[in-house]
Amino acid sequence: MASVVLSEAEKLYIVHGVQEDLRIDGRGCEDYRCAEVETDVVSNTSGSARVKLGHTDILVGVKAEMGTPKLEKPDEGYLEFFVDCSANATPEFEGRGGEELGTEIANTLYRVFSSESSIDLKSICINPREHCWVLYVDVLLLECGGNLFDAISIAVKAALFNTRIPKVRVLEDEEGSKEIELSDDPYDCIRLNVDDVPCIVTLSKIGYRHVVDATLQEEACSLASLLISVTSKGAITSMKKMGKGSLDPESIFEMMETGKRVGKSLHIALQKILDEEESLGTSRQKVGFLG
């Protein structure tokens, strides 16, 4: 994983700062860095979003393709996650170097979205047992500046918000053979309800305190972190302890409380931005990577 190596003195400086609730970039322990979110950046996807959180740069593309429902859930569509840690982020990821981290993140995303309420999968089923939409959520990691998981989850939520799946109708003739008809109007599409899509909040334990949205330097000082996924209502849908250190149960509960609080405000801020962007409509000037 992309990381930096700090000297003892640098680490001590960071740890002492965190104790005083003042981090190296001037934030408090519960503050996120300034995030940039833009949706609809790749026009040949069903939905896409780019999120820049500090130096962390994520591009997510969602492609809807038709597939067969899974046997255990015949009346639901499903999501597939793929994370590409490209060599753009760091040369270590060249070739197959990023696969390990990519798989780890993808598995985390599967777990985060495993909760039934997170997204209405029934709405993307076309024809039970036969056809459904498969949403391929492809995450592209372009630059790595700490707190990957949170940034990726924000980008995934924004991309799902932006996703438009064409409407199809199933026509059945007398002999019982079915035919799928695509709507002629390209604007006739279904949107996903992302209200209950969780976001990941990573809390890194530094010294006796924990911080959200750690930078690479702070991640180097943190031995253990707790990753929780929170919905906009403050419900926790999954949790995972990360890092080589250990955490005592008491601090885990403290961190959960912080995570819920921060997660809620994160959702509110994100939703506000997404709505704002949406209201600009097609007249919006796309910035992409040119800004």
Add this chain to the structure above:
Amino acid sequence: MAAPELLSDEGYRADGRRPAELRKVRARMGVFAQADGSAYIEQGNTKALAVVYGPHEVSGAGHRARGLRSPPSPSAPLRAPPLPLGASAPPRGLRSPPSPSAPLRAPPLPLGASAPPRAPPLPPGPLRSPSGPPLPPEPLRSLHPPGLSPFVPGTPRPPPATGAAEVRSLPGGRGPSPVPVPAPPRVCTSPPPGSVPAPVCTGPRPQMRGSRSKALPDRALVNCQYSMATFSTGERRRRPHGDRQAGELALQLKQTFEAAILTRLYPRSQIDIYVQVLQADGGNYCACVNAATLAVMDAGIPMRDYVCASSAGLAEDTPLADLSSPEEAAGGPRLVLALLPASGQIALLQLSARLHQERLEAALEAAGEACRALHAVLDRVVRERLREVAALLGD
């Protein structure tokens, strides 16, 4: 040939362009902060990102070497080699002497004996300043390489004849090199300091990214990766890179940029160029080359010239410039050209599907014209970026 539908009766293409017209080009340099150089380009709906790391040690990126070395000396500055070493021979820190050469260097005597005429001018090394030119041509040969590149001490390895030939061709081609570092006298590379760094530098070697990365004694290694985002194409791709096509394109990219970058200035080092297609709509490879040019410039790596790439096709007799994805899919001849516009030299030429020899010239001309037009655009982007940076620096 599926030519008829490529060009309408009125002489317009499917997307409304005239035959020689390019798609809209927008580009930006310095997209990412962490990479040494980065650029983004949009050519119509084709979007590509390029990132450059380096020049750095061949033994993997600076990051990795850093991570490995730091534990013993936690306060060590990021890249610097152990201090005493740096003091004795500054540029050596970057070099990782390949193990085979170590035995060669250890006995200083045979070396001196093998090249007796060169040995005399060397001992006064420390006194010698980079201003060597007024010397007679004979010693000039031996003096120039150190002035050109600090790492040359390693060059005695190849047979002396070829080494000298290469060296001589260099100063002729270009002006004085920008590297002013006084050469570390060959004499002091061989004794103790030479043996000390070996363990330090060879440490990270086993961790090298791929055994294929081998330091070249006389120039920088250009390492490329071409990948396409899984969502970039109409139909979702299974994986971003690692397929045959990506491998081939990476190799082409490497050859293109080896022709353009002044690799001799950075012997024993590596330059990584990673390109990523975010959205594919025809001319992906060309967009990548153009983005990589900007990224290499953003990294401050000296190049002979811009590398501008464009594709061209033919509709009956009319050459079409900058093919879009439907035009590529039509299956006519497709010419990909990477041009060094100032000299008009061709860095890459590729033609797929058959084409009558007589028409090649027209297609080549159209692609060349498109490359020159692109050069103007890229040049503007670079100059704009320079102005921006200069303003930020307060000049």
